[in-house]
Amino acid sequence: MYSNLAGSILLSIFILVVFCTQCSMKNIETPQKPNIIFIMSDDQGYADLGCYGSQYVQTPHLDKMAREGMRFTQVYAGSPVCAPTRCVLMTGLHSGHITRRDNRTTFDTDKPFMKRQLIPLKKEDFTIGEMMKQAGYVTGAFGKWGLGNPGTSGTPYLQGFDQFYGYIDQVHAHNYYTDFLMRNADTISIPENKDGQRQVYSHDLIAAEAHQFIKENQDNPFFLYLPYTLPHGKYEVPDNSLYADKPWKEQVKNYAAMISRMDRDIGQLFTLLKELDIDENTLVFFTSDHGPNPPFIDPLGSNKPFRGVKRQVLEGGLRVPMIARWPGKIQAGITSDFVWAFWDVFPTLAEIGGFEKSLPSDGISILPTLLGKSQQPHAFLYWEFYSPFQQAVRLDNWKGIRLGLQEPIHLFDLSNDPGEQSNVADKHPEIVEQISVIMHNEHDPDPNWPAVKVASEQAKNMLNPN
Ligand SMILES: [Ca+2]
Known part of the structure; x- marks a missing residue:
């Protein structure tokens, strides 16, 4: 009787010890990988944010992000236009090595987008989505893709993204009141915009879907690629009253209001991260895909202090804002002049995500810089472009x-x-x-x-x- 009781107690203690050891080993050996959110605006200038000196465009949430994180002054896009800069971001290769080196292609036609043969990512192109999946992440892309239309090897759902919602075709993305968007391979009707109606602004749908992805994956490490369609032309926005009293053309008011609308949604994204208690374990980047368009240079100084615009490899076409926020890891309120470029995102995320295979990349991991350590600079940066x-x-x-x-x-x-x-x-x-x-x-x-x-x-x- 006595020995049975002692045996039971010993067994209980043993189970408890094993259980607790497993708990603590789990915590020690497999800490939750950080979530990564990469937000990218479209055709927005280096200087179109308050935290980059804009006296005109109101961006309180991105300014707050910069105060809470690291703001870079010498970061470069992959290319001065949409498709190749995304190709660089997705592959970690510079524009001398990528599949898609210009927006235009030799196959451009007037066909509707489902049949337009823009040069897509190749099956063998190893993308950041595929890499992050192999590193154990759930991957989502919401917004504008532009690297391969349905039926090609370049679609997001064949290039490592578990979920895609938005515009697969880059020209389709010019229509903010479209009557359909794509969810993976499926066409999703937007009846509110049928027959020329303009009741639903597509950016709002994309932002809502991205927030839903975060909620659904709050317990998984996730990689959220968020290439917003704002503030690209057509310059349409549901409400530009924030700038109603400015002495600008309607187009300029709309452009500024598009940036402010995006800023509002980024503020909501940060609120959501806090509500879900994953703010501390989420690294968020914000950037633009390349420089601004000419109509915004004079009234807004969108490319200041540089020269050049979209489609030019002058600084104004390539230099982009870049903010990184990661509470507890990245020191708040730091400005860094470390020189880096879009092809560094791939190796940086590979290191943070724990991807251990070697990478065919032109980039370097900038994790040391993010963590406040010194690191070897790039030997050089290179770009090429064709229009x-x-x-x-x-x-x-x-x-x-x-x-x-x-x-x-x-x-x-x-x-x-x-x-x-x-x-x-x-x-x-x-x-x-x-x-x-x-x-x-x-x-x-x-x-x-x-x-x-x-x-x-x-x-x-x-x-x-x-
Ligand atoms: Ca663009």
Whole structure:
């Protein structure tokens, strides 16, 4: 009797010890991986946020995000237009190595989007979605995809995203009152917008679906890629009353109101993270896909302090805002001038997500910088683009640009000429030579993307000083 009781007590203690050990081992060995949310606006300028100096556009929630996180001043998009910059982000390769190097393609037609043959991601392109899935994440993409229409190898649901909702076709995304959106391979009707009605703003649906994805996956590590469609043209918004008294054209008021609407939804996203008690374990990035369009340069200073716009490899076309917020990990209120680019997102997320295989990437993980540690800078950054053909290199504080394989390289010293006004190539032939070698080595010839040797006179206008 006595020994039975002692045995039971010992057994109970043993079970308790094993149970508790397993609990604590679980906590020690498999901490919850951080959720990652990557928010990207569309065609929004570097300087169109309060925290990047805008005197015009109201962005209280993004300004708060910057105060609570790290704000970068020298981050570059993958390309100066939509599709290739997304291709760079998705693959971790720079624009000399990617499948889709321009918006236009040799197959452009007037066909409706389901049949338009834009060059899609290839099956063998290894995407950030596939990588994060392999690292154990639930993956979602909500907004504008633009890297492969239905029926091609490039659709998001074939490129590593468990859930997609929004516009698969980039031109379809110009219509903010569309009567359908895509959910994975399915067409989802929006009857409120049938026959030209304009009752539902598509961005609102996309934001709501993204928030639903967060709720549904609050207990899983998730990767949420959120390429919002705002503030791209058409410049339509349900309400621009915030800017009603401004002396701007309607288009400019709408553009500013689109950014503020997106800002409102990002504020709601942060509220949701707090309500679900996952705010501390969620790393959120905010950026824009490339520089702004010309109508916003004068009234809003959208590209300040740079020169150039969308479709140009000048700083104004490539430099983007970038904010990263991760409570307890990223020190609040820091401004970093570390130089990095979209192709670094892939290796950074791979390190944070615990993906252990080697990566075919042109990028570096910027996790040390996020955590306040020093790290080796990039040897150089490289871009190429085709409408018209342009190549650019950033080497230390030098920026080299040429407009054809046989054209001279224009050289700018960004340390005292961020506006790229003064070509100093003649004074620094050794830097020009280094940049020439990089342009040669990093441009991977591709029959879909014929590089021109000699630029047109029209193309050369881009480099004339203002
Ligand atoms: Ca864009």
